[in-house]
Amino acid sequence: MSNTPCSANPFTPISTCIEQVDIKGQYIQLAAPIQLSGQLNIVELLAQYPINEESEQAPIQIGIDEAGRGPLLGSVNVAAAILPATWSGLIEDAPLKGTPLSILTDSKQLSEKKRDILYPLVQQYAVGHIVADIPAAVIDQINILQATMLGMRLCTEVLLEIIAKHFNTSVERQFEVLIDGNRCPDLDYASLDKLGIKESVIDCQAWVKGDARHTSIAAASILAKVSRDKTMYALDAQYxxxxxxxxxxxxxxxxxxxxxxxxxxxxxxxxxxxxxxxxxxxxxxxxxxx
Incomplete structure (x- = not known):
């Protein structure tokens, strides 16, 4: 994966352009850049998931969802979210009760008004979040399934890369990557291993209708859906x-x-x-x- 910073600070906020990428062993130039934007609060991440060598570490849960696979127009947007440790879990267990995200669930079950209310709240209270905008030209180049999988992969890898730079990788932190859907992306484990994150510490799980099951996936679904709608409204103003x-x-x-x-x-x-x-x-x- 080859990327170039779109701003001077590649950590928080996150602003990265992906122009070249290795897909299934083939290194290709993308038909158009993939933009990734978001934020990772390292101080809050360390506070929520402290390193304690004497006890079992709580896994850092990364929820991932997409919006826009079916349309004929525009980008497909993929988002990832890391919520505070006590807010992460099954929606049915109500870990968000009493929090600013208490109404959070699958974005498709919420009105546009509620999604618009939740969007800035997810950005504010998530420990980390990132959105990948995969343009139509890339969808046409590698097909919609691979474009979506690539977005999920890039969101995961960019977050893990930043985390690796700030965490003590000698302590093997566990990561749960929760994907909405029926398959996980093919991560570049060789590159992650060089950063100190071994394949064995990454538990990638695919959840059908996961955005209605896991709080972190639901948070990602809000980010993906609303960010894509914003691009649609911009296109509407233009055409x-x-x-x-x-x-x-x-x-x-x-x-x-x-x-x-x-x-x-x-x-x-x-x-x-x-x-x-x-x-x-x-x-x-x-x-x-x-």
Whole structure:
């Protein structure tokens, strides 16, 4: 993985551009940069997960979720969140009761108004959080599944890299990486090992509907969903005729009619069948008019 800092401080806040990456042993130049942004509070992390060589260490739980796999337009956003130790756990056990995040659950079960309320609260109270914005060009380059897995991998690795620089790696801290879905990303364990984080201390778990089960995944779901919606509203302001604020890039009738009337945008995912078909129809019409 090759990255370049987008700001002078690569720790807190986190602001990183990924332009090249190793995917399954193949080192590739990405079609467009992946932007990662967030924050990690090292002081709070050390306070919440203190190093105690005489007792078993509480695992640092990293929840990960995505938003935007299905739309025809825009980025897929992947987010990771580390909550305070006592706030991390199964939602059904109510570890968030009495906290500012007490209404937190799967973002899809919350209204947009509640998600917008929770978004800054998650950013404020999470020990660490990060969002990866994987643009349409990368989705078209490596497919939506691999783009999503890459986002999950990058969020995990960037957080672990920063943690490794500030924690005593001679004490083998345990990490629980909780993924919403049915598979875990392929982490670059060789690079993590060089930082002092061995594969054996990383327990990656895939949870179907995990955003309704684990508080840390639910927190990540809020970050991913709201951050993606923000990019959709920005595109809507730029291209109001497409009605993006309403359909958020999903293949609704209104969206398909807008594509037919106004054409395919740069932000559209050309590898997705409806967009590909629209482009083919345009090419066929143009060839017929020659």
């Amino acid at each position: 109001p005729e497409y009605g993006i604020a309403k359909h958020k890039g999903y293949p609704t009738r209104a969206h398909m009619e807008a594509i037919e009337t106004y054409g395919v945008l740069t932000a559209h995912r050309r590898s997705f069948a409806p967009v590909r078909k629209a482009l083919e129809n345009v090419a066929h019409t143009e060839s017929g008019n020659r």
